[in-house]
Amino acid sequence: MDATTIARVKALLDITSSTHDTVLTSIVASVSKRFESYLDRKLLAEARTQEYNIRPRQNKLFLREYPVSAIASIKIALDWDYASAIAVSASDYHVTSDTGTVHFTFNPITSYGGSNYAYAPDAIQVVYTAGFATSTANLITNYPDIAMAADLQSVAMWRRRDTPQGNSISVGGSSISYENPLDLVPDVIHALSPHRRLRFAANG
Numbered sequence: 001m002d003a004t005t006i007a008r009v010k011a012l013l014d015i016t017s018s019t020h021d022t023v024l025t026s027i028v029a030s031v032s033k034r035f036e037s038y039l040d041r042k043l044l045a046e047a048r049t050q051e052y053n054i055r056p057r058q059n060k061l062f063l064r065e066y067p068v069s070a071i072a073s074i075k076i077a078l079d080w081d082y083a084s085a086i087a088v089s090a091s092d093y094h095v096t097s098d099t100g101t102v103h104f105t106f107n108p109i110t111s112y113g114g115s116n117y118a119y120a121p122d123a124i125q126v127v128y129t130a131g132f133a134t135s136t137a138n139l140i141t142n143y144p145d146i147a148m149a150a151d152l153q154s155v156a157m158w159r160r161r162d163t164p165q166g167n168s169i170s171v172g173g174s175s176i177s178y179e180n181p182l183d184l185v186p187d188v189i190h191a192l193s194p195h196r197r198l199r200f201a202a203n204g
Helices: 005-011 019-037 136-142 146-161 187-193
Strands: 046-054 060-062 066-075 092-098 099-103 121-132 170-172 172-178
Touching: 005 019, 005 146, 019 146, 019 187, 066 092, 136 146, 146 187
Parallel strands: none
Antiparallel strands: 046 121, 060 099, 066 121, 092 099, 170 172
């Protein structure tokens, strides 16, 4: 899902024709994917099935995607046979939607492989729905800071489209030098940083 629209980017660039729509569409899509990489989570809110590591006596699980809108099931299977595993009762956990944190009222495992410290790999399967928004329009409405950051980064990429790796260009007898390849611009990083996912070694 795109983080903004080419109409918004064209408005900032004062472009009124459709001549460059194909290029701008590609830029917006690229920026949106780059944002997901930086944020370390997806923009699109949709159903997902994911497995997580867990250690003995760990009673919190940090989901990769959030905000969380629904949990369909949580299963624990040290043998990875989720089809045979019984789902954890919804009364035995609580979800903090905005952070994607699952709080269990019990310890899902007490040991793994005879160890009280070893991580159990992919021992918990979570089927849930999460993400920023179900459409670009909803993202723009609910997360205007992310959408504006996408606008700014798209504009920066458009203006550097001929010299993305850094170069010197001549304009009317004068030259403009770019020392470095185009990265996320500072204002964009400032806007995205509060939404960036924090990684935890327990379940990554």
